[in-house]
Amino acid sequence: KNEVEQSPQNLTAQEGEFITINCSYSVGISALHWLQQHPGGGIVSLFMLSSGKKKHGRLIATINIQEKHSSLHITASHPRDSAVYICAEGSGGGADGLTFGKGTHLIIQP
């Protein structure tokens, strides 16, 4: 079973800073997901990627298949970005559903 490790567990930064959250996994995957969870529990899917890089607004996700590593970057961070960011791997066949990392608790201070 794949192991998904995230770092850091907690991150506090000032508004405007460039943020990087890392995710590594132990075996090959076909899709890596980045999710955002705000207080109250709702989860939003930010990215699903299997290679290269994706960008949406101030968010950028990259994946290196050879190194089994993915990063989520937030440019010009804002207090509304404060949330828990979770990476998850899900094989295309979905044999075990998604396997989740423990999450990174991000706080952006004004």
Next chain:
Amino acid sequence: KAGVTQTPRYLIKTRGQQVTLSCSPISGHRSVSWYQQTPGQGLQFLFEYFSETQRNKGNFPGRFSGRQFSNSRSEMNVSTLELGDSALYLCASRDGWDEQFFGPGTRLTVL
């Protein structure tokens, strides 16, 4: 399109009781997955249904079960509740193998 809806949003039960949670997927999505989130274990996969058939199952005891109806709505049932079943239960729907869309969750408290 309306998003994924879950009912009820909050639920309090006592040990030994059983509970049924409901999930309505986004219109047109035939796959529904269920997840459990606890402070200790984080998010864990329960099961996935596709076209009324359970396609995958996570590592949970048989007390956890589910089903999917012809309109893709899904229910999950937990029998003989234990204190450790207190959690946020999330469902997510998707179209094919695309990204998943999560519902707001049902927060279950077992006393």
